[in-house]
Amino acid sequence: MQEIIYFLPGQGAETPSLGKKLFEKFPLSFNLLNLTEKIWGFDLREIILNGSDNIYDIIYCQPILCWYGYSLGLALKEKYKIKILVPYSLGVFPSIALAEILPFEDIIKILKFNFDLVNKLDLSGKLLYVSGYPIEEAKKNLKGIYFSSINHPLSYTIGGKEEEIKEAYNFLKEKAFSLKILPSPWPIHTKILKEVSEELKKEEYLWKNLKDPTIPILSPIDISLIDNKDKGKFLLSSVISKPMFFNSICKKLKNEKIKFIEASESGFFQKIFKLHNRDIKIFEGIGEI
Template sequence: MKKYAFLFPGQGAQVPGMIKDICDAYPEARAVVDEVTKITGVDMPKLLWESDAATLSRSDNSQLAITTASLAVMAVLKTKGIEPSAAMGFSLGEFPALYAAGVLSFEDVIKVVRERGLIMQATCENIAKANEGHAPGMTAILGLPPEKVEELANGIKDAYAANLNSPVQTVVSGTADALTQIEAVAKEAGARRALRLAVAGPFHSPLMQEAADNFEKAIAGVTFNNPDKTLFSNVTGKQAENGEEIKKNAVLHLTNPVRWTSEEAVLNDLIKASGDEWELIEPGVGVVLTGLWGKSGYAENAECKAINSAESINTL
């Protein structure tokens, strides 16, 4: 029997009109959207299908929208007998992965993601006010291995390797001055490109400590169960098995890097060791993780498909 791993997309995948065709074609998907509206009080049809790109890009909107899209597609896949044996998610995507692995209930994952988005938006606004004209942010370094970028960042005050995306792509968070420095030294070290990103803040770095402190308080009363499926952690880059540890890492997640290359490697090892046929699915919106898997060198062991439209569902 074929096994499936679900790879959940993170913030930045959002687009106006996302999953509208899926919700029109599949009542199960629309039911998820309506349930999120009921839980949060946010008009999700309006947010998903009537918002412009700028509105959707706010952390308090994008995180809830992307999570809703992923869970809506999951609900449709379940009716087709497609459920994950393994789950992992990129940054925000780790939270729908926690739901997929039985760590969080549906209601809890929606409430947690809603709080996380609100907290991160507020922190980013505070950072922007405190650093008017030279706010911290993120830079993508292309053409150097992650370990080299980490080494360079370690030598610069307030520069932090934040997203280890692929063998040749790492994103660094930092103050404006630190990013200018890392861009220069990366190019000197042979980077093909250093691209300043249009993001709201220095995500996955110690500069987000305010958000981490507030998020820890927000989830204090939430139960994180031990996973009932194979689950991988952004913080460790390894399999996660203990609910309490997962809860602690959900907080550390905000100030620590996303070790995506490590997670891909561990998933690939699992696929090879199992002897089973596997297919990877990126459910919800976007194609970023499908692209990263394709460039990882592991695609020969399992194909990854982005399921982000009614048409793509029909290919399964």
């Protein structure tokens, strides 16, 4: 059986009708979506089948991306042997399920726990994606904002109150290569999200089914291999509060000669590899099942 490396993206990979083709090719995905909807409490099927722009709303995109990454991974496992799982941000959730560290049902429950807890906090504000301006210079000149998702010293996300993000945008617009205010209902307030992570770790009932992984996961936090259940728990409970170092992932995998497949229909990882000048072909998973 041919080996692959399977990439699982986070928010930003969602597109209207994401998952519709998967329904046609992998019928088990219907049952998994039923389970996801039951736990999440919203009709996700209508969003997918109608190609609704509501998928960009965080309340829909989080469970859909998690369901899609996991379901597509199961479909790929019928044809390929997954050598390593490479998640990014939200992609950690389905990767934990694919590695069988926790059942998929438990993963959706944990994702919902995170979502509900974060939504109780005052996280009003905006996110600003920055490319092409040194993060150290930005930190010197921009105060009162939070830096996160640090893919590269020249590629990162900042969060803050709306007026702070406007001020940051005005400061950076003549200096950065690319700026984009992201459609997110909250900024990633690192200090507050650490509190969420600590609360999650305390909920022992969510962790009762922990097992050692059947597939290693490349941690997007420190680029180590997740090869036991304790590391898996740490990764899952920390992913919302620690920066992701995508450039380091690129370097780690640059010598791998096997097929790369991603859980995206928008070329999410392929675009990021190009951003980091990595000439690596990544196939969209839906075309590989």
